[in-house]
Amino acid sequence: MTDSVLHERRGTTAWLTLNRPQVHNAFDDTLIATLTGLLEQADVDPAVRTVVLTGNGSCFSAGADLNWMRGMASASEQENRNDSLRLARLMRTLQFLSKPTVARVNGAAYGGGVGLVACCDIAVGVDTAKLALSEVKLGLVPAVISPYVIAAIGLREARRLFITGEVFDATTAARIGLLHAAVPSAELDEIVERQLYLLAKAGPHAQREAKALALRVGGIDPAQAERIDTANAELIARLRISEEGQHGLGAFLDKRGPRWSPSP
Numbered sequence: 001m002t003d004s005v006l007h008e009r010r011g012t013t014a015w016l017t018l019n020r021p022q023v024h025n026a027f028d029d030t031l032i033a034t035l036t037g038l039l040e041q042a043d044v045d046p047a048v049r050t051v052v053l054t055g056n057g058s059c060f061s062a063g064a065d066l067n068w069m070r071g072m073a074s075a076s077e078q079e080n081r082n083d084s085l086r087l088a089r090l091m092r093t094l095q096f097l098s099k100p101t102v103a104r105v106n107g108a109a110y111g112g113g114v115g116l117v118a119c120c121d122i123a124v125g126v127d128t129a130k131l132a133l134s135e136v137k138l139g140l141v142p143a144v145i146s147p148y149v150i151a152a153i154g155l156r157e158a159r160r161l162f163i164t165g166e167v168f169d170a171t172t173a174a175r176i177g178l179l180h181a182a183v184p185s186a187e188l189d190e191i192v193e194r195q196l197y198l199l200a201k202a203g204p205h206a207q208r209e210a211k212a213l214a215l216r217v218g219g220i221d222p223a224q225a226e227r228i229d230t231a232n233a234e235l236i237a238r239l240r241i242s243e244e245g246q247h248g249l250g251a252f253l254d255k256r257g258p259r260w261s262p263s264p
Contacts, residue, residue, distance in 0.1 A: 004031040006056065007038050012049035013196055014042045021057030026065035027087070027112050036090045043097050050199050051097065052192065053120060054104035060129070063111025066253065072240055073249040080240045084233035087112065088144045092229060094119040095148055096215070096222050098208045100199045104192050105129055105170075105179065115145030117178060118152035121211065124191050127170045127182040134165040139248025139258065140239050143232035151220060153177050 006017040016038055018025035025031075042048045055061055064072075072080055094101060094116065103117045105125025110132045117123045117131075133149065135142045142149065142162060150158045157176045161168070170182035183191055199207070215221065239245045251258040 004028075005034045005038055009048075012047060012200070013052055014038075014045070014048045014050070015052045015054070016042075018053075018055040018061055020065075021055075021059070023065055024059040024062035024108070025055040025057065025113070026062045026068075028065040028068040029083075029086070031065075032086055032090050036086075036093055039090075039093045039097060042099060043093075048099060049204060050196055051099055051101045052104055052196070053094075053101065053116060055106050057107070059107040059113075060103075060105045060109040060125070061113030061116060062108065063113050069249060070253055073246065073253065075240075077237045077241050080237035081233050084144055084236045085229065088229035088233055091115050091119055091145060091148055092222065092225050095220075095225065098211070100207060100211065102192060102195050102199075104188065106185075106188065110134060111142065112145060114178070115142075115148055118145065118148040122195050123179045124181045124183065124188065124195065125170050125173070125179050126185045126188055128185065129170040129173070129182070130167050131170070131173050131178070132165065132167040133161050134167070136163060136165045137248070137258070137261075138252050139242070139244040139246075140236065143236040143239075144229065146232060147220075147225060147228050149178075151218065 003019055006019045008015040008017070016035065018031065018035070020026060020031060039051070042051050072083055075083070100122070101120040103120035103123035103125070105117055105123060107126060107128075108130045109117055111134065114131055114133055117125075133142045146158070146162070153161075153176045170179060173179040174182040181191055240249070248258050
């Protein structure tokens with residue numbers, strides 16, 4: 001494992017901290033593999049009761065790393081599909097982890113960062129955080145994270161945010177269900193500790209069954225999720241190599257507006 005994700009045990013809680021503050025904790029292959037592995041370890045460790053996921057610095061996660069995106073822009077459809085499946089495995093691992101998970105959203109969350117928040121059982125964040133599902137601005141879609149975001153905020157809100165790509169604030173995120181609370185930064189750790197205290201009062205076996213029950217009754221199961229992930233990986237791979245996707249990615253990487261963006 002590398003330092004792209006810090007791992008700390010605080011009592012029976014595993015704290016996982018995205019640790020690439022110089023690039024706003026953006027995803028690359030190493031971070032995805034490291035975080036997936038640490039989550040899998042926590043899932044089977046009997047000494048771990050709960051998992052907290054947060055970011056180092058002023059951001060939670062800005063989504064895809066620019067260098068990673070640059071590589072994917074020039075990769076083949078099959079390479080893009082494989083890349084998307086690795087990200088999908090991370091999201092699926094977090095979604096179906098048998099231990100309760102808490103997202104401590106310390107700052108901005110974009111794209112895949114929003115996906116991580118949606119996959120956690122409990123999500124609390126600072127009231128100054130900005131969030132976005134901005135993929136359409138690049139000629140892409142939030143394919144891999146879509147099942148988890150839709151489950152968190154509902155179809156109606158997802159339709160709007162998926163097609164506008166707009167930035168929204170933490171108050172809006174709390175209103176639509178992506179965050180359970182948005183608080184001043186000075187109160188963030190207090191509310192996280194309160195959630196951990198409440199979680200510690202429950203029987204661990206009953207807690208695992210209760211989480212599985214909620215997902216199952218909500219129509220979400222791992223086998224179905226894997227099938228959806230496969231289809232969504234094929235979709236994003238196809239869009240990344242499409243003419244529009246290539247243009248949108250190129251414009252973003254070159255820091256210029258795409259041709260469909262209105263002039264200022």
